[in-house]
Amino acid sequence: MIILGLSVCLVATVLFSLSVGAVSTPVKDVAVILLHKLGLFSSVESDSMHEVVMNNIRIPRILMTLLIGSSLGISGAALQGLFRNPLVEPSLIGVSGGSAAGVVMVIVFGASWGFATDGLLYNSLLPIVAFGGGLIATFLVLKLSNQMGRTNIAVLVLVGVAINALAGAVIGLAIFYADENQLRTFTFWTLGDLGGASWEKLIIAVPLLIFSSAALLLFSPALNALALGEAEAYHMGVDVERSKRIIIFLSALGVGVSVSLAGMIGFVGLVIPHLVRVLFNADNRLVLPASILGGSWLLIMADIVARTVVSPAELPIGVVTALIGAPFFIGLLMKAKLKNEL
């Protein structure tokens, strides 16, 4: 029921999102163009300019926003469940920082290392590097916070901070060598930028994002058991170490690829799972799919705001997610605190 309601809500938002922008298209026309693409109602003619804008700019952008939002949402939910800590978000355990460091290295030094700086190869290289960077950082954090076969959460948070600082230093170092142009790309990129969507970039990224989110869904029952503790989950028949490794791998994949597409977008991974838990309940079989829907919904909403308030220019998406998300989140926390539900 909840999932169905959220899905309807999301579809409506997507349609609305497709219609607004520098060239505004009525929702009716959006529907016509979409149906047209699906091979239905081919007799109905639509405005060709609208169709071009749809095909080349808006559809890829919204598709990308949708998938990034869902990846960030579910990765956040899975990591919070895994570490049994509601404060964990992908950036805290180093995924985002590691991915960002990897991407920045490629942006700045890519040309001098002999990579082509455009085209399909380059576009597929970025997600891979981002994923690799994220994975290395997360793996380091996890390894260093391991205490006699168990993850010590206090150490994990501290090591995460340290690894993030290290990634920040790598990024800083790269900036030092960056030229004017790269610097501009980079600034946009640290605040998140959904403007660079193209079909070319999406070819590699879409399957990876869908795969990581779908595979994470399979771990919802295990994450429920883990909510009682790692030992307890093991007693109840969960292969804890294996689940842990796979969940971290999939989260790093989702977040890493997202970072490579649109830069660092904070807050979605932290807030959305909480929102779902406070509004509905803590069962991960609900929290994970609902975080997919909620994450993409929040990001699309934020994108609508980012594209329209200063149109035809754009606000960085990260600024908007935080602007919308933070007050809302604080309000929810206060409400939950009163009901003693945290």
Next chain:
Amino acid sequence: MYQATNISFRIRDKVILDDVNLTLQPAMFTAIVGPNGAGKSTLLKTLAYEHQHFQGDVVINGKPVQKYSPKELSMVRAVLPQNSQVQFAFSVEQIILLGRHAHRTTKAENEKVVNDVMTLTGITSFRERSYHTLSGGEKQRVQLARVLAQVWEETLYPRYILLDEPTSSLDIAQQQLIFSLARQVCERNIGVMAIVHDLNQAVQFADQLYFMRDGKIMAAGEAQSVFTKANIEETFCCRVNVYHDPCNNCPFIIPEREELTVTKNKIRLTIN
């Protein structure tokens, strides 16, 4: 049978378990008693195969514990650790359903198991409540219900539950309740092992009693016959007197009040 033979376990050079032998029988309540730091919890974790780097053999129903997958293991033994914390706001019913995690049973079957264990533990009325809002005694009963849900169904092989101090920080009525439940569970061909701090309760409820100290078994056997002044004093380094309680028809102890001896860096009772 749940059999541990010549179990030794050390962390670096520190010996935690030293050549321990122990057998749990189905449909029997086995209590482990001993002073703090005797290695009781470590023994329980080793039996549960949570500690996997030990010497010796643990064999459950004729099959070495190493040959079980985590899932198979969860079908024959369930564990109640000392303090389980639940991080997120799960409802009582959700917690108990977690005990069914590894089972390939239908929703209706799981529902029935959950109803049964809730009825047994007397928590049916807070099915929908958030675990966080429960009192200590209620939480413990919910955890016990979860553990029972894991091994509830009658099977061809005996099942076992391992309880690590299931009554710590509960009042006496709640303590008696938990132990009575554990006894009742034995009737389902489940072997129960519990680490118990209160010696009087141990002898009241247990069929078998193991005394542990410094990682060794000091004495073991049929509960009432090993519950002697000598065994208790030897294990706990504390002077006691054993009496007979006609009401429960079972022995009980009262520790003696002693002078303290303060030596260089130790404070202890004079018995040593």
